[in-house]
């Protein structure tokens with residue numbers, strides 16, 4: 001199964017998590033600034049990473065426009081979500097999961113949320129995330 005990661009990261013935490021997932025799955029991985037919607041749609045499983053920004057929102061300059069264009073065509077795709085957050089309680093991920101479900105995609109697993117970089121990953125949550133993608 002062809003898998004790809006597409007992420008946005010301002011200060012490197014989500015990028016750090018993306019690199020860890022990439023290493024464990026052995027899949028392609030793109031910063032959203034280097035990703036093309038139609039190329040990404042050629043993969044069976046799309047793993048999206050974006051930190052909590054704004055007020056519990058996706059990053060709006062680069063990631064959100066890409067995500068909106070992707071989701072308009074992604075109804076048949078397998079999707080997984082991850083990202084880093086700071087002072088919140090993961091609300092941005094709950095909203096994001098619900099948004100993806102609204103597009104009728106096949107969400108493979110709970111969104112993986114990490115309070116900081118990959119050193120803050122909760123092992124059991126990470127294992128469940130990776131296993132759902134294997």
Ligand SMILES: Cc1cc2nc3c(=O)[nH]c(=O)nc-3n(C[C@H](O)[C@H](O)[C@H](O)COP(=O)(O)O)c2cc1C
Pocket residue numbers: 008009010011012013014015051052053054055056057084085086087088089090092115116117
């Ligand atoms: C402009 C801005 C808005 C943020 N909004 C939230 C938020 O709503 N909730 C939250 O938990 N963290 C928020 N954060 C914290 C980031 O999610 C956190 O620092 C995260 O690790 C950044 O990931 P990155 O290094 O991949 O950019 C915000 C950070 C910035 C810079």
